[in-house]
Amino acid sequence: xxxxxxxxLAILLLTPSLLWAKEVIDLTSKVEIEVVTTNEQGEQVxxxxxxxxxxxxxxxxxxNTYHNVGDDLAQNxxxxxxxxxxxxxxxxxxxxxxxEILLSADGGKSYASEGxxxxxxxxxxxxxxxxxxxxxxxxxxxxxQKPGDGGDVGFRVRLQ
Amino acid sequence: MKRHPLILTSLFVVALLLAxxxxxxxxxxxxxxxxxNNNATVDYKVNGIDQTQVPSDGGVDTTFVVDQKVKPVxxxxxxGAETLTPGETGSENQWLKFTVTNDxxxxxxxxxxxxxxxxxxxxxxSGVVIIADTDxxxxxxxxxxxxxxxxxxxxxxxxxxxxxYFIVAPDTDAGLLDSEVATYHLIATADDxxxxxxxxxxxxxxxxEEVVFTDSSAGTATGDGTxxxxxxxxxxxxxxxxxxxxxxxxxITDDGTADTPEELFAIPGAVMExxxxxxxxxxxxxxxxxLIDAIPGNTTYESFTTCSGxxxxxxGTGWVAVEPAxxxxxxxxxxxxxxxxxxxxxxxxxxxxxx
Numbered sequence: 001x002x003x004x005x006x007x008x009l010a011i012l013l014l015t016p017s018l019l020w021a022k023e024v025i026d027l028t029s030k031v032e033i034e035v036v037t038t039n040e041q042g043e044q045v046x047x048x049x050x051x052x053x054x055x056x057x058x059x060x061x062x063x064n065t066y067h068n069v070g071d072d073l074a075q076n077x078x079x080x081x082x083x084x085x086x087x088x089x090x091x092x093x094x095x096x097x098x099x100e101i102l103l104s105a106d107g108g109k110s111y112a113s114e115g116x117x118x119x120x121x122x123x124x125x126x127x128x129x130x131x132x133x134x135x136x137x138x139x140x141x142x143x144x145q146k147p148g149d150g151g152d153v154g155f156r157v158r159l160q
Numbered sequence: 161m162k163r164h165p166l167i168l169t170s171l172f173v174v175a176l177l178l179a180x181x182x183x184x185x186x187x188x189x190x191x192x193x194x195x196x197n198n199n200a201t202v203d204y205k206v207n208g209i210d211q212t213q214v215p216s217d218g219g220v221d222t223t224f225v226v227d228q229k230v231k232p233v234x235x236x237x238x239x240g241a242e243t244l245t246p247g248e249t250g251s252e253n254q255w256l257k258f259t260v261t262n263d264x265x266x267x268x269x270x271x272x273x274x275x276x277x278x279x280x281x282x283x284x285x286s287g288v289v290i291i292a293d294t295d296x297x298x299x300x301x302x303x304x305x306x307x308x309x310x311x312x313x314x315x316x317x318x319x320x321x322x323x324x325y326f327i328v329a330p331d332t333d334a335g336l337l338d339s340e341v342a343t344y345h346l347i348a349t350a351d352d353x354x355x356x357x358x359x360x361x362x363x364x365x366x367x368x369e370e371v372v373f374t375d376s377s378a379g380t381a382t383g384d385g386t387x388x389x390x391x392x393x394x395x396x397x398x399x400x401x402x403x404x405x406x407x408x409x410x411x412i413t414d415d416g417t418a419d420t421p422e423e424l425f426a427i428p429g430a431v432m433e434x435x436x437x438x439x440x441x442x443x444x445x446x447x448x449x450x451l452i453d454a455i456p457g458n459t460t461y462e463s464f465t466t467c468s469g470x471x472x473x474x475x476g477t478g479w480v481a482v483e484p485a486x487x488x489x490x491x492x493x494x495x496x497x498x499x500x501x502x503x504x505x506x507x508x509x510x511x512x513x514x515x
Contacts, residue, residue, distance in 0.1 A: 027202045029216035031224055051224040052364035054196075055372055056189035056265050064200040064216060072206045081200040086190040086226070145204075159226065160190050 024070030025077060025145075032061045060087065060157050066141070067150030077141040079153050082108065087157035089134035096139045096153030104136035105129040111138050188320065192228035192266035193369040197221040224366045230358060231263040231374045232270050232348040236393040239326070241300070244285075244399045245444075247334035255291075255300045255328040256395035258346040262317040264374075269316045269353040272346065274327055275381045275392075279342035281399070283333035290346070293324035300326040314351045329397060338442040340399040345381040350389035358389050402446030402502065405439040408453075413511065430514050431462055438497070439505035449497040451508050459512035461490035466509035469497035 032048040039045045051060055064081060068074045079096075083089050094101045094114065102111035105119050112118070117129040139153040190196075200216040216222070239257035248254065262268050272290050290311045295304035310325065317323055327344045350358040350373070360371045371389075378385050379392030415423075415430035426432070436453060440446050449469075455461045464471050464483065472479045474492035484490055495508040 023214050024206055024211065025202050025204050025214055027200060027214050027216040029198060029200050029222040031196075031198060031222050050366060052366050052368075053227055053370065053372060054224055055227055055229045055374065060196075062198055062200075062222070064202075066202055070206075075205040075208065077202060077204040079200055079202045081198070084196050084198045086194055086196055159196070160188070 024068055024072055024074050026067045026069045027064060027079065028067075029062065029064045029081075032063070033058060034061065054159055056159050058159050059090065060159060061154060062157065063152050063154035065150060065152050066145070068145040068147050071147050073147075074145040074149075077145060079139040079141070080108070081137050081155070083134055083136065083155075083157060086160050088132040088160060089137075090156040090158055091131040093156035094137055094139075094153075095155070096141075097151055098142050099139040099151075099153055100142065101153075102138040102140065103129070103134050104138070105133045106135065108136040111136070189229070189265040190226045191319075192226055192264070194226045195223050196226060197223050225369050226265070227364070227368075227370045227372050228266050228268075229264045229374045230268060230350045230360070230371055230389050232268075232350060232389070232391045233261040233263050233375070234346055234348050234379065234391045234393045235259045235261075236346075236395045237324075239299075239395070242395060242397055243443075244329065244332050244336060244340075244397050246332055246336040246399065246401050248330070248332045250330050251332070252300060252302055252328075252330070254330065254332070254397065255326040256344055256346075256397065257298075257300075258325050258327070258393060258395070259322050260315075260317065260325060260346070260348045261322040262319055264319055267316060267318045269314050269351045270348040271312065271314045271351045271355065271357070272310045272325065272348055273312055275345045275347060277343050277345065277382070277394075278396075280340045281333075281342050282335055282337055282340060285329045285332065285342065285397070287331045288327060288329050288344070291326045291328050293326065296324070298324060300328055314353060314355055316353065327395070332399075336399045336401070338399055338401045338403045338444075341396050343394050343396045345379070345384075345392045345394040347379065347381045347384065347390060347392040360389060398443075400443035402440050402444045402500070403442035404446060404449065404500070405441060406451070407437045407439075409435050409437075411435070426514060428514050431511050432459065432514065433465065433509055433511045435466075436508045437505055438500060438508065440500045440502055443502050445502050446500040447498065449500045451495045451497070452492055453508075453510070454492045455490055455512055458515045460488050460515060461493070462487065462511040462513045464493050464510045466507055467495035467497075468506055469495050471495060 031051045033051045034046050035049050036044055036046050103114050103117050104111045118126045119129045121127050137155055199221050202214045204211055237257040241253055241255045244254055289309040291305050297304055352358055358371050360373045362370050364370050373387045373389040375391050376386055380394040381392035384390050384392045411433050412424040413431045413433045415425045415427055472494040473483055473490050475484045475489045476491050493510050
């Protein structure tokens with residue numbers, strides 16, 4: 001068994017392309033809604049549930065979880081997510097610990113941090129982008145991620 | 161080479177200023193059944209070397225399906241034809257007007273029906289039907305809207321669309337009395353299109369398009385609560401008719417004596433004045449009101465003192481428009497009033513001499 005492992009490692013070292021083809025980072029995505037319910041103590045609590053019952057106007061929470069499942073240090077991790085069709089980004093809702101969060105209002109061609117993102121209006125002048133104009137989000141993870149490390153990044157939208 | 165995120169940011173801002181923003185198109189509520197897909201990607205490096213971009217969940221979209229919002233809204237509108245007249249048959253002038261709006265996010269079917277509450281009608285209405293405003297005139301006419309009764313029928317209304325329906329009462333009993341009322345509720349109940357009421361108790365799933373009742377206001381009909389896929393509103397029919405009350409009194413105006421102080425006695429030769437008061441206590445003007453009174457026995461007609469309308473005298477053979485020269489020929493007097501306005505009264509007076 002040990003010999004087999006060494007053999008595989010040897011092959012991988014000899015063929016770098018195979019090594020790089022192995023995914024070090026795993027990314028999973030989920031969508032949830034927040035529901036206010038009453039707990040056993042009679043207190044109103046907000047819980048997250050799968051987005052099974054969703055009507056126009058409701059708020060959805062998208063969470064992307066990145067995770068270093070490989071054996072190498074992952075550097076310069078950048079997560080990208082387009083705002084889904086039929087939904088509108090909710091201002092200030094993007095989250096991600098240890099990340100620089102950038103937004104795009106032009107289909108992902110250019111990004112800026114929220115509050116600094118501008119668009120050129122019909123009159124040719126630049127103005128701050130509206131939340132519903134956001135098309136893409138980007139999270140730049142500041143720290144390198146060791147094997148086993150990971151984190152959550154996400155945002156909220158309102159279903160149109 | 162290690163790029164710093166801040167440098168990236170600056171570059172992006174510069175690029176952004178050069179980029180033209182796409183116009184944002186306002187859209188309505190997302191249609192039920194629409195799948196909402198999401199997929200994220202991650203880019204990274206190992207040992208400074210770019211790695212193949214990884215899609216979330218192996219490239220499988222995170223998906224859910226927008227559910228169906230079911231929200232009928234029924235509202236009563238002033239029709240101007242809420243008045244019932246006794247004794248009508250096939251009338252086109254007695255109807256309530258309602259609007260029914262599909263405020264959901266999909267075309268939907270609703271079963272229409274009505275309920276009667278608070279009726280004080282001495283005889284219930286018969287032949288009441290629900291008619292669509294087919295010609296969209298806003299008023300019911302048999303020619304424009306047809307006679308198809310939608311009571312118990314299922315209608316389909318496009319999303320965000322309002323249609324008008326009438327509750328029509330073509331026939332009324334002749335015995336209905338003034339101010340009698342009956343309240344009619346138009347009820348729209350979410351239906352699957354085949355006559356079966358929709359059910360929102362189906363367990364929700366991510367991939368399924370489930371029915372969700374969102375009618376947050378209770379209706380007026382019995383048992384029409386909130387979030388039941390049903391709505392209703394009411395209008396009231398009111399009977400309006402002229403209700404005439406006639407009262408008659410008599411007074412001595414002159415007994416032919418000159419006693420002091422004057423005391424009037426009903427003695428032969430005394431003049432008696434009859435006063436007939438006609439009171440229209442109803443809600444509708446009375447027209448062509450004809451009052452006829454006979455000269456009592458043992459008296460002789462003396463004069464026709466008060467009649468706001470047209471006077472006539474019966475001379476024993478027929479009605480004449482001029483007072484007969486021989487007063488003793490008069491057997492009856494007649495006063496014809498063209499219009500006795502609702503809520504008013506008039507006196508008719510004539511005098512006789514005791515034989």
